[in-house]
Amino acid sequence: MIIKAVIYDLDDTLIRTSEVVQPGIEFVYHQNKNVLGDISISRFKEANEVSVKGLLPRLKASEIKLHQFGVLIWYETLYQLDLKPNPEIILALYESLQSYTLTHIQLYPEVMDVFDTLISKNIRIAILSNGSTIERLRKVIAVGLQKKIDLLVATELVGRDKPDQAPFLYTLNLLGVKGNEVIYIGDSYTEDICGATNAGIQVVHFNPHKINNPSQGDYFTITNHKQLLAIINKYKSEDNV
DSSP states (O other): OOOOEEEEOOBTTTBOOGGGHHHHHHHHHHHTHHHHTTOOHHHHHHHHHHHHHHHHHHHHTTSSOHHHHHHHHHHHHHHHTTOOOOHHHHHHHHHHHHHHHHHHOOBOTTHHHHHHHHHHTTOEEEEEESSOHHHHHHHHHHTTOTTTOSEEEEGGGTTOOTTSHHHHHHHHHHHTOOGGGEEEEESOIIIIIIHHHHTTOEEEEEOTTOOOOSOOOSOEEESSTTHHHHHHHHHHHHHHO
């Protein structure tokens, strides 16, 4: 099997997104303290945490999409604080977190080197990410990947989030490749490993923190991005046998 394309998840696969979440919430508080009155930062963070935990089951059950989740958390946070969900405040909270995220996110080490190697091998690079198209475009540009990739698909375009097969099949169609000609790389067991496997795509689990999964299954695991190159070379070696 010759690998014609590699499809990457974005958050916590290419970009170290989780690392900026908590500092980002604190930034949101300080940026908007004038409209939050005498609410303390600890109460604000607690309200946000309660809101996130309350919405996560709905997100995992596909009752809401990720791009909706990113806005709803601020409505719920204000409700928790007994504040009216004023449109200006909602927008200010949302944009404050986006601003902090875009100026603080970083790529995982070796991503650029691996991308350059894939490009030199004429292997196409795509990104498939749950969430808003505009948010994903801004993140890709913020970390300088815009000239390295061939395609960016945000699930907002498809109307279904991963692990649904639809976003995976949509991406394959745009790339003009079959599932057995592609490697998909992601960090989430449910969204990425299960989703891509069900869509007939060979999966590589990006697992830098060495988290145990519910099932080991038939997929590769890497703890850094350069390890992908050995997997691609393995496929080429098997083709030459």
